[in-house]
Amino acid sequence: MQKVISTAVIKRLPRYYRYLGELRKKEVVRISSKExxxxxNVTASQIRQDxxxxxxxxxxxxxxxxxxxxxxxxxxxxLDQEHRVVIIxxxxxxxxIANYGDFARRGFDIKAVFDVKPELIGKEIGDIKIRAMSELxxxxxxxKPDIVALALPKEHAVQVANDVVSWGVNAIWxxxxxxxxxxxxxxxxxxxxxxxxxxxxxxxxxxxxxxQAGELAKKLAAEVKSESAVTKE
Amino acid sequence: MQKVISTAVIKRLPRYYRYLGELRKKEVVRISSKExxxxxNVTASQIRQDxxxxxxxxxxxxxxxxxxxxxxxxxxxxLDQEHRVVIIxxxxxxxxIANYGDFARRGFDIKAVFDVKPELIGKEIGDIKIRAMSELxxxxxxxKPDIVALALPKEHAVQVANDVVSWGVNAIWxxxxxxxxxxxxxxxxxxxxxxxxxxxxxxxxxxxxxxQAGELAKKLAAEVKSESAVTKE
DNA sequence: TAGATTGTTAATCGATTAACAATC
DNA sequence: TAGATTGTTAATCGATTAACAATC
Numbered sequence: 147m148q149k150v151i152s153t154a155v156i157k158r159l160p161r162y163y164r165y166l167g168e169l170r171k172k173e174v175v176r177i178s179s180k181e182x183x184x185x186x187n188v189t190a191s192q193i194r195q196d197x198x199x200x201x202x203x204x205x206x207x208x209x210x211x212x213x214x215x216x217x218x219x220x221x222x223x224x225l226d227q228e229h230r231v232v233i234i235x236x237x238x239x240x241x242x243i244a245n246y247g248d249f250a251r252r253g254f255d256i257k258a259v260f261d262v263k264p265e266l267i268g269k270e271i272g273d274i275k276i277r278a279m280s281e282l283x284x285x286x287x288x289x290k291p292d293i294v295a296l297a298l299p300k301e302h303a304v305q306v307a308n309d310v311v312s313w314g315v316n317a318i319w320x321x322x323x324x325x326x327x328x329x330x331x332x333x334x335x336x337x338x339x340x341x342x343x344x345x346x347x348x349x350x351x352x353x354x355x356x357x358q359a360g361e362l363a364k365k366l367a368a369e370v371k372s373e374s375a376v377t378k379e
Numbered sequence: 380m381q382k383v384i385s386t387a388v389i390k391r392l393p394r395y396y397r398y399l400g401e402l403r404k405k406e407v408v409r410i411s412s413k414e415x416x417x418x419x420n421v422t423a424s425q426i427r428q429d430x431x432x433x434x435x436x437x438x439x440x441x442x443x444x445x446x447x448x449x450x451x452x453x454x455x456x457x458l459d460q461e462h463r464v465v466i467i468x469x470x471x472x473x474x475x476i477a478n479y480g481d482f483a484r485r486g487f488d489i490k491a492v493f494d495v496k497p498e499l500i501g502k503e504i505g506d507i508k509i510r511a512m513s514e515l516x517x518x519x520x521x522x523k524p525d526i527v528a529l530a531l532p533k534e535h536a537v538q539v540a541n542d543v544v545s546w547g548v549n550a551i552w553x554x555x556x557x558x559x560x561x562x563x564x565x566x567x568x569x570x571x572x573x574x575x576x577x578x579x580x581x582x583x584x585x586x587x588x589x590x591q592a593g594e595l596a597k598k599l600a601a602e603v604k605s606e607s608a609v610t611k612e
Numbered sequence: 613t614a615g616a617t618t619g620t621t622a623a624t625c626g627a628t629t630a631a632c633a634a635t636c
Numbered sequence: 637t638a639g640a641t642t643g644t645t646a647a648t649c650g651a652t653t654a655a656c657a658a659t660c
Binding site for chain 1: 615616617618619620
Binding site: 151156157160161163172223224229237238239241249252279292316317319331339341342344347348349377379 | 397455462471474478479482485506508509525549552568570571573574578579580581586
């Protein structure tokens with residue numbers, strides 16, 4: 147029925163959504179693929195191709211209605227449905243996620259936070275009380291959260307992931323630096339901060355090398371020049 | 380001089396590094412591209428192609444020495460050089476980054492954390508005292524940090540990014556949901572949590588649709604079957 | 613109607629996979 | 637030496653870009 151959309155396209159959708167959200171806030175009513183492409187630093191062709199995976203949202207000679215396109219992409223991203231989120235791990239990262247207002251605005255409702263540490267249990271994050279891990283099973287089976295965010299040490303992430311999936315959870319937002327091997331009906335999205343930092347590190351070095359190469363080239367050019375000057379003498 | 384490596388390859392490097400680190404911990408001495416490909420769920424061909432962008436690390440008939448390959452990829456990723464990191468924003472996210480031990484192990488040293496909020500200034504995170512934003516300029520110019528992590532509201536991220544770059548910073552790890560437009564000598568790595576969550580949301584819906592389609596197909600098949608049964612009567 | 617801009621097909625480019633000769 | 641497995645070239649696949657007819 148619905149064709150499979152490539153991950154390359156899906157990765158770009160939230161970015162389109164963000165830009166359209168900004169335009170909308172500025173009360174821009176319409177935008178052409180060309181204008182948007184210039185702002186976003188992509189090709190207009192790509193924007194049109196991407197959007198046409200989901201249907202024709204534009205109008206020839208006019209472009210795209212910002213409000214409409216924003217809403218439609220929101221629907222494609224599933225932001226029109228509410229997502230009840232449970233966070234496992236109430237360390238800094240878990241708390242950061244729990245407190246991040248942007249999520250709530252987009253329909254991601256943090257419903258509960260769990261931790262093993264006795265000193266954290268009962269503490270409040272915003273208006274959410276931290277619960278004991280021992281209560282997790284009952285909670286998950288009864289409340290059927292849509293998403294479980296794993297913000298706990300990698301030593302425990304695998305086990306907890308397997309557990310919550312066996313209790314009926316179908317979507318995992320994983321912050322632990324491990325690969326989760328889960329049944330294929332389960333959706334996993336990873337946030338691997340260490341990998342991100344390593345890519346940054348790679349690019350720092352690459353840029354350094356690039357600059358050194360540039361300087362070397364300059365130097366060589368200068369030498370060749372002076373040599374040819376010598377030759378001419 | 381050195382050829383440009385595609386971002387697709389660079390994205391995979393940290394994952395290779397992680398797997399090799401695990402093998403190393405298990406005291407596995409050698410591994411073939413085939414074995415590694417099975418563990419990692421990629422093709423052996425891709426592994427060999429990826430590694431050969433940087434040189435021949437293996438040996439025909441033998442495979443790769445785990446320890447050696449691990450070290451070499453580490454070097455490629457720039458993990459053999461120390462990175463001094465400054466975090467801007469001492470909210471939950473900033474604190475989570477500051478406390479994340481994995482980074483320190485990989486040579487990313489959190490040297491300082493800054494915030495504007497008076498109630499946070501002077502507070503300690505681990506053994507790092509939170510400093511006032513007013514001291515940032517002097518600190519950056521004197522200490523020349525290698526990386527600045529932006530863990531502050533998007534309203535301020537753009538300004539702070541421009542500032543620190545003008546003070547000599549060349550690498551930004553950006554957690555704010557904005558696009559930073561910086562001079563091309565500056566390396567930027569983004570962690571857009573909202574986008575990650577939206578992709579998860581997209582995939583949740585896609586999977587739902589898939590399952591519905593599956594059920595529909597079954598139903599139709601059943602109908603066709605019963606109809607043909609009727610026809611046969 | 614003329615001008616603008618989409619939706620979509622075709623061409624190009626790049627990344628992945630397959631194949632195999634080189635070699636340990 | 638025979639077997640294994642790399643490094644690398646060639647073939648395939650998929651994603652991006654270009655082009656343009658359709659149409660608002």
